[in-house]
Amino acid sequence: MKIMKKIKTTTAILLTLMLALSGFSINVKAEPTINTGRTGSLTIYQYGMEDISGAGSAGTGETTDAGSVPAGSKPLQGVEYTIYKVEELSAYYGTNSPAEAEDKVIADGITGDSGTTDLDGKVTFSDLSLGLYLVKVTKSNENVTHETAPFLVSIPMTKVDGTGWLY
Numbered sequence: 001m002k003i004m005k006k007i008k009t010t011t012a013i014l015l016t017l018m019l020a021l022s023g024f025s026i027n028v029k030a031e032p033t034i035n036t037g038r039t040g041s042l043t044i045y046q047y048g049m050e051d052i053s054g055a056g057s058a059g060t061g062e063t064t065d066a067g068s069v070p071a072g073s074k075p076l077q078g079v080e081y082t083i084y085k086v087e088e089l090s091a092y093y094g095t096n097s098p099a100e101a102e103d104k105v106i107a108d109g110i111t112g113d114s115g116t117t118d119l120d121g122k123v124t125f126s127d128l129s130l131g132l133y134l135v136k137v138t139k140s141n142e143n144v145t146h147e148t149a150p151f152l153v154s155i156p157m158t159k160v161d162g163t164g165w166l167y
Contacts, residue, residue, distance in 0.1 A: 034165055062166065076141045080140075086132055134151075
C-alpha cells in the first residue's frame with residue numbers, strides 16, 4: 001500500500017513537472033535593441049522591364065539584393081524620388097498607410113529630400129534620422145509606364161530573419 005502511494009505521488013509529481021515545463025519555450029534568438037544613436041540610409045533601385053512576369057520575389061533590404069536583379073530588366077536613369085519623414089521612431093503607430101502619410105505631409109507642411117536615379121538606376125539617401133518615411137516618385141522617366149506607388153519605410157527595419165536591424 002505504501003509502495004502504491006509512493007508510485008502515485010512520484011507519477012503525479014512527474015506529470016506536474018512535465019506540464020509545467022511544457023508551457024515554457026526557450027528562445028535562443030536574442031531580441032535586438034535599436035541603437036538610437038545611429039543614422040540610417042535608404043537605397044532605391046529603379047528598373048524597367050518589358051515583361052514583368054519574370055520580376056521575381058521581393059527583396060530583403062540587404063545589400064545582397066543588388067545582385068538579384070531580374071533577367072531582362074534595365075536600370076532607369078532620371079526617376080526622382082522624394083522622401084518625407086512622417087513619424088519619429090517613438091511614434092510609429094500613428095501612421096498606418098501611405099495615403100495617411102501623404103495627408104500628414106500636406107497638413108503639416110513637411111518638406112522632403114529628393115534624389116534622382118543615376119545611370120545604374122540607383123539613388124541613395126544617407127544620414128537619415130530614425131523614423132518612418134513616406135517615399136514617392138516625384139518626377140518620372142519618359143520610359144516609365146507604371147509608376148511606383150507611394151510606400152512607407154521604417155529606418156531602421158528588422159532583418160527578414162529577425163536577427164537584427166537594417167539601418
